[in-house]
Amino acid sequence: MTQQIPAGRHDPQVTSKSVLITGASSGLGRQMAIEFSRRGYRLALTARRLDLLQALQAELAANGAALVCVAALDVTDEVALAQVFAQARAQLGSLDIVVANAGIGHHGTIGKLPFERVRDTINTNVIGFMATVDAAMHHFKEQGHGHLVGISSVAAFRGMPFGGVYGASKAAVTTYLQSLRAETHNSPIVVTTLSPGFIDTPINRGAKSRPFVIGVERGGKLLVDLIERQVAHATVPRWPWSVVARLMAVLPTSVIAKLR
Numbered sequence: 293m294t295q296q297i298p299a300g301r302h303d304p305q306v307t308s309k310s311v312l313i314t315g316a317s318s319g320l321g322r323q324m325a326i327e328f329s330r331r332g333y334r335l336a337l338t339a340r341r342l343d344l345l346q347a348l349q350a351e352l353a354a355n356g357a358a359l360v361c362v363a364a365l366d367v368t369d370e371v372a373l374a375q376v377f378a379q380a381r382a383q384l385g386s387l388d389i390v391v392a393n394a395g396i397g398h399h400g401t402i403g404k405l406p407f408e409r410v411r412d413t414i415n416t417n418v419i420g421f422m423a424t425v426d427a428a429m430h431h432f433k434e435q436g437h438g439h440l441v442g443i444s445s446v447a448a449f450r451g452m453p454f455g456g457v458y459g460a461s462k463a464a465v466t467t468y469l470q471s472l473r474a475e476t477h478n479s480p481i482v483v484t485t486l487s488p489g490f491i492d493t494p495i496n497r498g499a500k501s502r503p504f505v506i507g508v509e510r511g512g513k514l515l516v517d518l519i520e521r522q523v524a525h526a527t528v529p530r531w532p533w534s535v536v537a538r539l540m541a542v543l544p545t546s547v548i549a550k551l552r
């Protein structure tokens with residue numbers, strides 16, 4: 293990992309908590325990095341586009357960040373995941389929080405969406421996510437504590453027309469973390485699932501409709517607030533999605549079929 297330590301600001305053993313974020317080059321991951329940095333956390337930022345991470349690293353340094361390491365990482369590469377997590381822990385002194393955020397969002401009619409996109413979505417959002425959780429758990433168990441945060445979606449609450457593979461991939465995230473939460477119950481390992489509605493980022497800019505959309509800056513603050521509170525599972529924002537998502541889950545198919 294490339295590292296930047298502003299003079300006189302850094303002692304990894306005694307300063308704030310550390311956070312590793314996957315998919316930190318854009319959107320929610322980038323905004324969470326900015327928000328965590330403002331709150332004094334030490335950061336390991338990963339994604340495939342290293343140039344974007346390095347630009348963010350420089351921006352955070354200019355604004356007085358505590359410590360920011362960056363590394364190119366494709367979450368579908370388990371070997372690279374293990375290497376980057378080990379390096380990040382060595383450089384930050386610990387891995388207190390891991391945010392499994394990397395994801396892609398292909399939409400289309402089942403049977404027409406090119407299957408390559410179906411496979412890519414599952415490889416990134418499910419296999420890459422589970423590999424990230426595995427890598428995090430290895431370190432959490434070794435160091436005796438840790439907080440795993442998974443970014444799911446309100447899309448996990450109900451299979452929507454044209455959103456089959458994305459919704460299914462996020463349902464896998466939510467269910468997997470339910471299992472992990474039960475397995476780590478009453479232990480020093482905390483599990484948080486965050487299910488955003490529409491937050492304005494490149495992943496949804498092409499969507500025809502984005503109900504209740506909020507800006508990325510507000511979204512980043514809400515996500516980090518919920519992580520600091522160590523909630524078990526929350527929609528983001530909570531209102532109106534906590535109600536709307538549960539309503540979506542029980543609406544009849546005849547109503548869901550009309551929604552696009």
Ligand SMILES: NC(=O)c1ccc[n+]([C@@H]2O[C@H](COP(=O)([O-])OP(=O)(O)OC[C@H]3O[C@@H](n4cnc5c(N)ncnc54)[C@H](OP(=O)(O)O)[C@@H]3O)[C@@H](O)[C@H]2O)c1
Pocket residue numbers: 314315316317318319320321338339340341342365366367368393394395396397416420443444445446487488489490491492493494495496
């Ligand atoms: N924005 C929303 O409204 C919304 C709502 C619900 C859930 N989410 C979820 O929030 C997460 C972040 O999405 P976003 O809105 O911030 O979208 P985004 O702006 O498109 O960012 C996606 C991030 O994921 C990274 N990524 C994609 N494939 C990757 C891979 N194979 N390995 C490593 N990193 C990868 C991208 O970085 P590189 O391309 O540089 O690798 C990028 O940093 C996703 O899991 C998404 O499903 C978003």
